[in-house]
Amino acid sequence: MEPIEFSHASESQITRAIVSEFAKEFDDYVESDVIIVGGGPAGLMASKELASSGVKVLLIERNNYFGGGFWLGGFLMNKLTVRAPAERVLEELGVPYKEYSTGLFVADGPHACSKLIAAACDAGAKLLNMVALDDVVLHDDRVSGVVINWTPVSALPHEIAAIDPVSLESELVIDATGHDAVVVRKLEERGLLKAKGQGAMWVERSENLVVAQTSEFYPGLIITGMAVSAAYGLPRMGPTFGAMLMSGKRAAEVAIEKLRR
Numbered sequence: 001m002e003p004i005e006f007s008h009a010s011e012s013q014i015t016r017a018i019v020s021e022f023a024k025e026f027d028d029y030v031e032s033d034v035i036i037v038g039g040g041p042a043g044l045m046a047s048k049e050l051a052s053s054g055v056k057v058l059l060i061e062r063n064n065y066f067g068g069g070f071w072l073g074g075f076l077m078n079k080l081t082v083r084a085p086a087e088r089v090l091e092e093l094g095v096p097y098k099e100y101s102t103g104l105f106v107a108d109g110p111h112a113c114s115k116l117i118a119a120a121c122d123a124g125a126k127l128l129n130m131v132a133l134d135d136v137v138l139h140d141d142r143v144s145g146v147v148i149n150w151t152p153v154s155a156l157p158h159e160i161a162a163i164d165p166v167s168l169e170s171e172l173v174i175d176a177t178g179h180d181a182v183v184v185r186k187l188e189e190r191g192l193l194k195a196k197g198q199g200a201m202w203v204e205r206s207e208n209l210v211v212a213q214t215s216e217f218y219p220g221l222i223i224t225g226m227a228v229s230a231a232y233g234l235p236r237m238g239p240t241f242g243a244m245l246m247s248g249k250r251a252a253e254v255a256i257e258k259l260r261r
């Protein structure tokens, strides 16, 4: 076997490559058209669709990994289900799937999730991991950005790490934080709106309603995915993902229309 010779790069060059490239990009995204909070299936889908339409979009995710609940289908088993017509989205993403019964499709979680993350990146969305939403920016009763901090900061005792967060501005924010509806809750804490909380399981009803009610929930704030269910008190849907993908697409459409105005 031929020995492999890697090119020369010093320790300091490697450090500079990381620091300068990150700082340049971060500086660029201090202002965006749209900031998406949460990188599960709904947020990733919305980011892909927005970036494909030329919108400057930043997605922040508190975990090291993107994908939220999309890696696993349910009950720690990694087969995902979607119902028609959402198999078309799997097709668009190039995810292999099989029809289990009429209109019910099954795919591999890791395959589907990695394709969706790659599609968002390929489309030009900027993805930032290990960054958590701390608060919202509110100007004249309109959500105008997010307040963020590095995820590990919240795990440190306050007396050790009293580290102020920073703000990023945008025309629109999308809450894609799933069942917790974290952005919506920040407005609720201030008495600006009331989230109804999630209802009990009813998959057939829930999927249609989540997509139909993906909308601007507060001036400047669009909701998508399970955050819609938590905000409007819709039934939960359990381990099926078609509505998450379609709701992400709908959120992007709503955002594009608002940006055009």
Ligand code: 48F
Binding pocket: 037, 038, 039, 040, 041, 042, 043, 060, 061, 062, 063, 066, 067, 068, 069, 070, 131, 132, 133, 134, 176, 177, 178, 179, 180, 182, 224, 225, 226, 227, 237, 238, 239, 240, 241, 244
């Ligand atoms: O939970 P998640 O996958 O939400 P979703 O896109 O999809 C829901 C389904 O996975 C499933 C379901 C229906 O099929 O019931 O649960 O609506 O992804 C939400 C993402 O938001 C991140 C979280 O880590 C996850 O990756 N997130 C939550 N809070 C914050 C956050 C926060 N404060 N800052 C940044 N990201």
